[in-house]
Amino acid sequence: MKHITSKDNAFFKHLKQLAHSSQQRRRAGNALLEGIHLADAYLGACGQPLHCVVSESALDNAGVQDVLARVDSERLVCLPEALFHGLSTVVNGIDLLFVVTVPTGRLPEHQSTDCVILDAVQDAGNVGSILRSAAAAGIPDVYCTAGTAFCWSAKVLRAGMGAQFLLNIVEHCTFEGLAPRLSGQILATTSHADQTIYQQDLTQPVAWVFGNEGAGVSEAWMSVVTHPVKIPQPGGMESLNVAASAAVCLFEAVRQRSRP
Incomplete structure (x- = not known):
């Protein structure tokens, strides 16, 4: 030593x-x-x-x-x-x-498995929590657009609790560079959706888009979302924290895929 x-x-x-x-x-x-x-x-x-x-x-x-x-x-x-x-x-x-x-993430030519897209999620605690949920749910890939907190900062590392070591994380992604690589269903939560997350078939691969804490998912990403969904909130709150929303969504997919 x-x-x-x-x-x-x-x-x-x-x-x-x-x-x-x-x-x-x-x-x-x-x-x-x-x-x-x-x-x-x-x-x-x-x-x-x-x-x-x-x-x-x-x-x-x-x-x-x-x-x-x-x-x-x-x-x-x-x-x-x-x-x-x-x-x-x-x-x-x-x-x-x-x-x-810091590992260099890989951006595939064709995204055929589940992934998470962080669309300008600014809060380090939220980013770390989403990474932790993604790793726990078996999501292999996380793509971060401009404005998203640096996934290897001290605060995000503490909130992620080691999730970064289990994920392929690509930062500084652009809509133009990432969107054409996606196939299948692209989901985002919005209070204006008619269908709930529990009514959506999540047994096939999903590209999940989680947006900025204040502005939500950007117009560009909403334009390619194939299935806008909402999370029922019978308690009357206007919205959920983005990290909480991500956890609900990711583990609803885990639940559906665990059914006989």
């Missing part, structure tokens, strides 16, 4: 840039995973990180020890607690982080 004690160390300066600059993370193609859960999930799904950074005070933590035992020794870096806290964005968390490479 490499020990760094000076804030003037070149590698520590690099870590600090990554920790505090989303632009730097995008330029380097890196993400920072904080905490034992994300580290454990990454090791299980993706293998070795680029670097594993831990504070001296966390070395006695049993969960940290389990993670360190699975990481190649040349990737381990130990920092004094004061230096580590200059990197962390988590309050009262475990002093462990991974530096990983």
